[in-house]
Amino acid sequence: MQGVLQQVFSGLASGGIFASLALALVLIYNAMGLVNFAQGEMAMFATFIAVTLMDRGLNYWIAFPVTLVIAFAGGVAIQRIVIRPVERAPVLTLVIVTLGLTALINGLAGFIWGYLPRAFPSPFPSRTISVLGAYVSYQDLGVIAVCGVVLLVIYLLLQRTTVGLTMRAAAHNPEASRLMGVRVSWMLALGWGLASAVGAVSGIMVAPILFLEPNMMQTVIIYAFAAAVLGGIESPVGAVVGGLIVGVTVNLAGAYVPYVGGDLELAVALAIIVAVLVLKPNGLFGRPSVRRV
Amino acid sequence: MALLELEEVRAGYGPTSVLHGISLSVQEGQVVSLLGANGAGKTTTLRTITGGVRWSGNIRFAGRSLNRMHTEDVVRCGIAHVPEGRGILTDLSVDENLKLGSYLRHDGQAVRKDYERVFEYFPVLRERRRLSASTLSGGEQQMLAIARALLMKPKLMLLDEPSLGLAPMVVRAIFEIIRTINQADGVAVLLVEQNARIALEMSSQAYVLEVGRLAVKGSSAELKGNESVRRSYLGY
Numbered sequence: 001m002q003g004v005l006q007q008v009f010s011g012l013a014s015g016g017i018f019a020s021l022a023l024a025l026v027l028i029y030n031a032m033g034l035v036n037f038a039q040g041e042m043a044m045f046a047t048f049i050a051v052t053l054m055d056r057g058l059n060y061w062i063a064f065p066v067t068l069v070i071a072f073a074g075g076v077a078i079q080r081i082v083i084r085p086v087e088r089a090p091v092l093t094l095v096i097v098t099l100g101l102t103a104l105i106n107g108l109a110g111f112i113w114g115y116l117p118r119a120f121p122s123p124f125p126s127r128t129i130s131v132l133g134a135y136v137s138y139q140d141l142g143v144i145a146v147c148g149v150v151l152l153v154i155y156l157l158l159q160r161t162t163v164g165l166t167m168r169a170a171a172h173n174p175e176a177s178r179l180m181g182v183r184v185s186w187m188l189a190l191g192w193g194l195a196s197a198v199g200a201v202s203g204i205m206v207a208p209i210l211f212l213e214p215n216m217m218q219t220v221i222i223y224a225f226a227a228a229v230l231g232g233i234e235s236p237v238g239a240v241v242g243g244l245i246v247g248v249t250v251n252l253a254g255a256y257v258p259y260v261g262g263d264l265e266l267a268v269a270l271a272i273i274v275a276v277l278v279l280k281p282n283g284l285f286g287r288p289s290v291r292r293v
Numbered sequence: 294m295a296l297l298e299l300e301e302v303r304a305g306y307g308p309t310s311v312l313h314g315i316s317l318s319v320q321e322g323q324v325v326s327l328l329g330a331n332g333a334g335k336t337t338t339l340r341t342i343t344g345g346v347r348w349s350g351n352i353r354f355a356g357r358s359l360n361r362m363h364t365e366d367v368v369r370c371g372i373a374h375v376p377e378g379r380g381i382l383t384d385l386s387v388d389e390n391l392k393l394g395s396y397l398r399h400d401g402q403a404v405r406k407d408y409e410r411v412f413e414y415f416p417v418l419r420e421r422r423r424l425s426a427s428t429l430s431g432g433e434q435q436m437l438a439i440a441r442a443l444l445m446k447p448k449l450m451l452l453d454e455p456s457l458g459l460a461p462m463v464v465r466a467i468f469e470i471i472r473t474i475n476q477a478d479g480v481a482v483l484l485v486e487q488n489a490r491i492a493l494e495m496s497s498q499a500y501v502l503e504v505g506r507l508a509v510k511g512s513s514a515e516l517k518g519n520e521s522v523r524r525s526y527l528g529y
Contacts, residue, residue, distance in 0.1 A: 162392070162396050165389055165392060165393065165396070166393070166396065168384070168385065168389075169382050169385065169389075169393055172382050172383075172384040172385070173380070173382050175345070175376075175380070176376070176380035176381070176382055177382070177393070178345075178363075178364040178365050178368070179343060179364060179368055179373075179374045179376060179380055180393040180394060180396075180441075181365050181368045181369045181397050181445075182365060182393070183365050184365070
């Protein structure tokens with residue numbers, strides 16, 4: 001039983017990481033009906049920026065928020081420079097553009113920082129603490145706490161502030177929002193910035209576990225897709241719940257299902273994606289898209 | 294000087310041109326009807342004013358040219374446009390919809406008063422504040438759209454078929470309140486309507502469009518009294 005609990009806790013930690021990246025995907029999907037395949041690479045790039053800042057002597061807890069601000073600005077810049085010119089293009093065009101971004105950012109990171117995996121510091125001690133009889137690492141608890149805080153901040157921003165209200169309005173109905181004076185195009189840019197910052201959190205949290213290299217996020221993004229699809233790709237709450245479920249499921253499957261082990265954990269995520277698409281295409285929190293004709 | 298002035302305005306969607314040179318004006322505090330059959334270009338005229346369509350010619354509002362202005366900037370000049378289909382954000386609550394009307398204003402005290410007034414006009418909105426706007430009936434959504442427009446504190450309201458799809462009783466009530474808004478706040482109204490009878494009752498000036506051109510203009514009383522205009526354009 002303690003073993004299970006231990007796995008659940010470490011599953012929640014990876015779940016928090018998946019949830020952050022999944023939320024980033026959902027933010028952009030909501031704003032423009034597009035799955036941003038470059039989200040993981042953007043997070044990886046931000047993580048490299050964080051480590052560069054720390055190499056320059058910045059304290060972890062200073063480098064972390066500074067990185068988020070840079071990631072935010074980067075997200076806004078990408079939307080303004082790369083996405084805006086093709087905003088009205090068919091979705092397939094946009095998908096190709098984000099795939100191009102993926103390759104570009106990946107290559108750029110490799111060019112600047114090289115492909116050798118490097119250690120990334122964790123601010124949390126590696127000791128464990130006993131919670132309900134299970135040994136849980138401070139690392140896991142720290143990740144859960146950081147992701148929890150970030151997700152809460154995003155939630156409050158979207159639900160309780162005027163800027164959040166106009167962002168949601170612009171995402172749901174750009175035409176009507178413009179008539180209320182909402183600067184829709186800038187709201188999209190804000191959405192990209194926010195997504196980029198939230199994604200960066202997932203990169204920084206996962207880097208101490210996976211080691212930092214340009215391909216670091218390529219498996220994480222699959223889990224994030226699974227989380228977003230499971231929760232309902234349009235639902236921020238769904239992304240978080242989906243992330244936690246995927247994290248715990250994958251961890252438990254890895255520990256207790258024979259043969260899954262470490263190698264087939266990704267297959268579990270893909271199985272979740274396929275199962276959701278077959279059984280409940282709108283996800284747990286998604287609404288069926290109904291159109292009045 | 295007129296509050297809103299259109300001069301030889303042409304507009305269309307892509308290669309299809311819809312308005313072939315329209316001139317009209319709305320004075321401060323005036324109610325003007327824009328009438329005509331389906332496809333005459335009434336909705337397009339409103340969309341042109343708020344920059345939803347590409348257009349050429351001249352449009353001036355409160356002494357400013359609206360040429361090349363984006364929708365969100367036109368609206369910020371003091372034009373509230375209640376579009377065809379009402380433009381309700383059905384994913385948001387009633388309250389959030391109203392907040393979108395007032396969020397650009399900085400006169401907090403006056404905003405609170407306006408909320409009180411809006412809830413006086415439409416008590417049902419107060420009851421449903423926390424509900425999703427999608428739960429409202431058609432009439433209630435129209436009320437929400439007008440309430441939201443009022444909270445923008447506009448100088449001019451563009452109303453696109455407020456009577457569409459509503460029961461006659463509801464239509465009466467809504468037009469009563471439009472009249473009150475016009476008289477109490479001095480908000481000018483450019484009213485697009487299929488229901489010519491009720492529109493002419495409300496307005497002092499009227500224009501009739503026919504396939505993108507101005508066919509008739511005159512005072513509402515004149516148009517009401519003119520049998521041949523009524524028969525050929527207004528259908529009653």
